[in-house]
Amino acid sequence: MTKEFTPQDYVKELGEDDLLAVRDLVKYFPIRRSVIDVIARRRQKFVRAVDHISFDIKKGVIFSLVGESGCGKTTTGMTLVRLYDPTSGHIFFKVDEETRKKLDDISGGRIKFYDGYVDLAQVPSKWMKPLRTKLQIIFQDPYSSLNPAYRIRDILMEPLIIHGIGDSPEERYEIILKALEAVKLVPAEDIANRFPHMLSGGQRQRVNIAKALLLNPSFVVADEPIAMIDVSLRAEVLLSILDLKEKFGVSVLFITHDLTIAYNISDYIGVMYLGKLVELGSAEQIIKNPLHPYTQALVAAIPIPDPKRRHIIKDIRIKGEITSAVNVPPGCRFHPRCVAFDEHPEVQARCKAEEPRLIEVEKGHYVACHLY
Amino acid sequence: MSSDLALDVRDLKVYYYTYAGVVKAVEGVSFQLRKGETLGLAGESGCGKSTLGFSLMNLVPPPGRIAGGSIYLDGMDIAKMSEEELRRKIRWKKISMVFQGAMNALTPVYKIGDQLAEPLMVHKGLEKNEAIEEAKKILPKVGLDPEIVNRYPHELSGGMKQRVMIAMALVLRPEVVIADEPTTALDVIVQAQILNLLKSLKKEFNISLILISHDLSIMAEVVERLAIMYAGKMVEIGSSDELFADPKHPYTQGLLKSIPKLTEKGLHYIPGTPPDLRNPPQGCRFADRCPFVFDKCRREEPPMFKVGETQYAACWLYE
Ligand SMILES: Nc1ncnc2c1ncn2[C@@H]1O[C@H](COP(=O)(O)OP(=O)(O)OP(=O)(O)O)[C@@H](O)[C@H]1O
Ligand SMILES: Nc1ncnc2c1ncn2[C@@H]1O[C@H](COP(=O)(O)OP(=O)(O)OP(=O)(O)O)[C@@H](O)[C@H]1O
Ligand code: SF4
Ligand code: SF4
Ligand SMILES: [Mg+2]
Ligand SMILES: [Mg+2]
Numbered sequence: 001m002t003k004e005f006t007p008q009d010y011v012k013e014l015g016e017d018d019l020l021a022v023r024d025l026v027k028y029f030p031i032r033r034s035v036i037d038v039i040a041r042r043r044q045k046f047v048r049a050v051d052h053i054s055f056d057i058k059k060g061v062i063f064s065l066v067g068e069s070g071c072g073k074t075t076t077g078m079t080l081v082r083l084y085d086p087t088s089g090h091i092f093f094k095v096d097e098e099t100r101k102k103l104d105d106i107s108g109g110r111i112k113f114y115d116g117y118v119d120l121a122q123v124p125s126k127w128m129k130p131l132r133t134k135l136q137i138i139f140q141d142p143y144s145s146l147n148p149a150y151r152i153r154d155i156l157m158e159p160l161i162i163h164g165i166g167d168s169p170e171e172r173y174e175i176i177l178k179a180l181e182a183v184k185l186v187p188a189e190d191i192a193n194r195f196p197h198m199l200s201g202g203q204r205q206r207v208n209i210a211k212a213l214l215l216n217p218s219f220v221v222a223d224e225p226i227a228m229i230d231v232s233l234r235a236e237v238l239l240s241i242l243d244l245k246e247k248f249g250v251s252v253l254f255i256t257h258d259l260t261i262a263y264n265i266s267d268y269i270g271v272m273y274l275g276k277l278v279e280l281g282s283a284e285q286i287i288k289n290p291l292h293p294y295t296q297a298l299v300a301a302i303p304i305p306d307p308k309r310r311h312i313i314k315d316i317r318i319k320g321e322i323t324s325a326v327n328v329p330p331g332c333r334f335h336p337r338c339v340a341f342d343e344h345p346e347v348q349a350r351c352k353a354e355e356p357r358l359i360e361v362e363k364g365h366y367v368a369c370h371l372y
Numbered sequence: 373m374s375s376d377l378a379l380d381v382r383d384l385k386v387y388y389y390t391y392a393g394v395v396k397a398v399e400g401v402s403f404q405l406r407k408g409e410t411l412g413l414a415g416e417s418g419c420g421k422s423t424l425g426f427s428l429m430n431l432v433p434p435p436g437r438i439a440g441g442s443i444y445l446d447g448m449d450i451a452k453m454s455e456e457e458l459r460r461k462i463r464w465k466k467i468s469m470v471f472q473g474a475m476n477a478l479t480p481v482y483k484i485g486d487q488l489a490e491p492l493m494v495h496k497g498l499e500k501n502e503a504i505e506e507a508k509k510i511l512p513k514v515g516l517d518p519e520i521v522n523r524y525p526h527e528l529s530g531g532m533k534q535r536v537m538i539a540m541a542l543v544l545r546p547e548v549v550i551a552d553e554p555t556t557a558l559d560v561i562v563q564a565q566i567l568n569l570l571k572s573l574k575k576e577f578n579i580s581l582i583l584i585s586h587d588l589s590i591m592a593e594v595v596e597r598l599a600i601m602y603a604g605k606m607v608e609i610g611s612s613d614e615l616f617a618d619p620k621h622p623y624t625q626g627l628l629k630s631i632p633k634l635t636e637k638g639l640h641y642i643p644g645t646p647p648d649l650r651n652p653p654q655g656c657r658f659a660d661r662c663p664f665v666f667d668k669c670r671r672e673e674p675p676m677f678k679v680g681e682t683q684y685a686a687c688w689l690y691e
Contacts, residue, residue, distance in 0.1 A: 068559040069530070200645040230416040231586050232630050235641035242639075257559060260589070260632045264639060287634060301564035303589035305631045307612035310593060313568050316561055321529045 011092055011114040018094070019251045020057040020080070020219060021117070025050055025089035027072075027079050031326065047325045049075040051275035052089070054358070057219070057268075059094075060249040062241070064262035064283070066298070067272035068322060073255045076272070077221040080253065081135040082120055082128055091120035093219070095134065102130035133163050136212035140224040142204035146196040152180075153192040156211055163215060179210040182247070183240040202233035209240045213248065220244060223255045238265055259302050263287045271295045274325055274333045280358060281365035291367040293317070293340040332356050332370065340371060347371060377444075378548050378580040379405040379428065379467075384441035384451070386420070386427045393650035397423040397436065399604040402676075405548065410574060410581040412595035412612070414588055414627070416646065419601040421584045422472055425550045427451075428582070429467050430458050445548075464491050468541040472552040472584070475533035478525035484536055485521025488543060495544055507543065513576070514539045515569060531562035538569065542577060552584040567594055588631050592616055597682070600624045603646045603657040606676075610683030620685040622662045656688070664689060 010023050028046035050072045057063045065073045078084045080091060094117050095103070103111045103118065107127045111118060123131065139145050146155055156176045159165075166172035173192075180188035183206040196204055205225055212220050222241055226234045242265060244250040256262050262269050262283065269286040271279040271294065279292040290299045297318040317339040323329060331352040335341050341351050347370045350356075358366040386398035397420040405411055413421050426432045428443060430450050443450040450462055471477075478487060488510070489503035498506060508518035514535040525533060534554060541549050551570065555563040571594060574581050583595055591598055592612060599609040600623065608621040619625045626642035644661035647653055653660065656669040668688050677690040 068561065202641075231588070232416050232627060232642040233645075235630060235632075235639035236643070238639050239641075258632075259560065260634055263634055264632045264637050297561055301560040302634065303560075303564070303567075303587070303593050305589040305592045305616070305628075305633065307592045307616045310596070310612065313571060314564050316564050316568070318561055321532065322559075 007090060007092070007112075007114050007119055010090060011117050014056070014092070014115075014117070015058075017058045018056050019059045020094070021090075021092040022056070022080070023054050023090040023092070025053050025076070025079065025091065025121070026087040027075050027084055028087045045326055048275045048328055049325055050079060051328070053272075053275075053277045055270055055277060055280055057251050057253065059218075059251055060245050061267040062245055062252045062254050062265055063268045063270065064254045064256055064266035065270050065272060066256060066259055066262050068257065070322065070325060071272040072275045072325070073257075073272060074223055077137060077223050077253055077255055080120070081137050081219070081221055082123070082125070082131070083137065085125070086121045089121055092117040093120050093131070093134075095131070096218075099130050099134060103127065106130060129163075133165075133215035134218050135221075136215065136217040136219070137221040137223065138205070138208045138212055138225050140227050142201050142208060142225075142228060143196075145208055146204055148196050150195070151192070152194055152196070152199075152207055155196075155207070156180075156192075156214060159211065159215055165215065175214060176210075179214045180207075182213055182243065183207075183210045184236075185210065200233060201229045202236050205229060205237045206240050209237070209244065213244065213250075217250060219251050219253070221253045221255070224257070225254075226261070227256075234261075241265065259287065259298060271298065274323060274328060276333060276368065277358060278334065278369070279365075279367045285362070285365045289365075291361060291365070291372065292334075292369050293338050293371075294334050297339075332368075340369075344371065376407050377404050378407045378409070380442075380444040381405075381428070382442045382444070384424070384427060384443065385439040386423050386432055386436060387439040388423075388436040390435055390650075395436075395649045396604050396652060397649060398427060399652075400441070401601075401604075401606045402441075403599055403606060403609060405580050405582065407547075407580055408574075408578055409597060410583060410595045412591040412598040413582060413584045413601060414586060414591055414598060415601035416586060416627075418646065418649070420604045420649075421586075421601060422552055424601070425469060425552050425582065425584055428548075428550060429463050429469060431463065431469075464495060464541075464544045464546060466546055467548040467550065468544065468546040469550040470534075470537050470541045470552060470554050472556070475530065475537050478533060478536065480525055482524075483521065484523055484525065484528070488521065488536070488540055491540065491543055507539075510539045510543055513542070513573065515565075529562075530558055531565060534558065534562075534566055535569065538566075538573070542573065542579075545577065546579065548580045548582070550582040550584065553586070554583070555590060556585070556587075563590075570594065588627060600627065603652060604649055605657055605686065607658065607687070608683070608685045609676075610680055614680050614683045618680065618683075620679040620683060620690060621658075621687050622664050622689075623658045624685070626661075656686075 014021050027050040031045045079086050160172045177188040185191045226237050266283045269283050270277050273294050279295045290296045301316050319337045329336050335351045350370045356368040356370050358368045360366050361372050382402050384401045388395040427438050438451045485504045488507035492498045492503035492506050511518045516535050555566050598612050598615050600607050602623050608624045619628050629640040655671050656674050659665045659669045674686045674688045676684040676686050679685045679690050
């Protein structure tokens, strides 16, 4: 992707079923400077949390983002739903006629549309409201995300009132019951009248899914939604997330560090390393045929529930420790930890000097590594 | 007690005496740990895994305490020892523990070396520089550069801190090490490296290892024998080979089915939630979630029945 591309050029390449197209997205966080830094006029440093990433999400699919702690998964999710403002780049998002009209009304026609897409990166926060219902996020912690002082019905009523959905309290209550039933929290009337502490972690997380669903979104970010849920109950939450896609046609960005779960739930997987997407493909391609040396190490590390492998000491082909997103190594940012780098002297010069781009190696399977 | 046993636990009860009632976190648990063996303790959150771990060092945090039963080690009953005796003879010397989440509790103002030296000074009466030299010898065993004795905890990654915790547990060369969720909250790659480390240390130091985890995939990769706990009770125990191939207790069956796999796609769960440990139901504690429940289950508590070569299950189906 070259810099001279205009939004129209990007959008022209998109297919009929693309819901969201991320292009060259960047999110840097400034690091707080000490007084001494300021006096000495040291340059402002940044955490390069998300550093020029591009990918598409089709309608009604689950796209998992995987990678180690701090690689930028949450920042990506938060930026896509505009809880963070991007530093630069584009987020093309397809909107329906109704939302488009609302956007025209609120902005006095000043928001640009490109073939039915709006660039979320360019919509000022004050005009985001009509888009907020379309973009939802579910967080990791099902315990702190629901106000303990309110009944479930009141918790779910709030967003409906804020966005003016439903004409009467009765109608809103009907919508709430439907949403609870959609995530199989039944009998819905009983659940609606409970307080959060009267529900299990899995049930609370399904309330959060119901809350996201209420506003009829087209895109939901689920940020490690099962990390704090008991093993025996995880699937009940995952099945509700699958329903978002299958029954309601919603697209989901599913953030996880568990590759087995990513494999089981998603259509596509993107692998992130230090703010970059290093590999992208179908769940099958990424897990069964990982190409990037980092993805290969991740896949080799997956625990396998088979006691016959007990005596094996696993060969995890990676060196050193996680590098910080402040001092990103030049060239391929993975090179200080890359075992393939050591084994392929012929690519070392390029690895150290040139950032590899994502290239398509087989249909739909992209990798950013000079070996390919 | 036969000499090939590292621990012999009999009818152990551990309760927390809270204002809201008595939490029966471990209720009548019996098992044996063989010398040099790796035993796993699995079960969902709150089933009593950590509590059982603490009690093996007689270190249950208040308001909890051992309410009954015995823990035999070399013919001594740890459950009945005085604090003084425990400190002098047992803790860290015979049994040590890598506590759940403790890598984030390393004292931030002390260097790694000081923290590793402390048990050596207290228990072995070494001078500080001798203790630090001793500590430096153990660090390479856990894959760390001895020079990190001069670093502070915040200068280490999560995986490095966990290695320090493991080094601490090993520094007095105990016979039994309990590792409580040693890889939870670590990235997959670091997790696999820590599991590799535990496997190789187990051989090198010839320790008996109790691994506590809620993750059965990890268990399969490490432990020789596996015990499944549910609501304060041990419901099944057996060799990993037997238990993974043919789980007998309906709860174990449900748990194994809940593990997501790479070999076949599918999502399964056990409907319902575990009972309140302040007020557990009469009879089998799994009855409310069990697909095979029948009359007797709700009336009487099932004892352990032998169900395989090495396998025992507490379920009336096997009477
Ligand atoms: N609000 C913020 N201000 C400054 N730096 C931040 C902020 N949020 C995240 N970062 C930094 O940006 C990088 C990416 O963080 P992010 O939370 O996106 O990672 P992640 O992949 O979600 O990690 P995890 O798996 O631990 O949740 C990290 O270096 C992090 O410290
Ligand atoms: N200090 C305490 N006071 C009161 N109750 C406690 C205390 N510590 C633990 N409990 C209770 O004892 C039971 C067992 O807790 P324990 O921490 O042993 O479970 P666990 O199996 O280790 O769970 P996890 O997988 O979440 O670590 C739980 O019901 C818990 O609420
Ligand atoms: S580009 Fe070079 S350093 Fe980067 S992953 Fe590929 S081989 Fe390794
Ligand atoms: S004793 Fe009864 S309720 Fe309990 S696990 Fe066995 S069959 Fe199920
Ligand atoms: Mg995150
Ligand atoms: Mg615990």
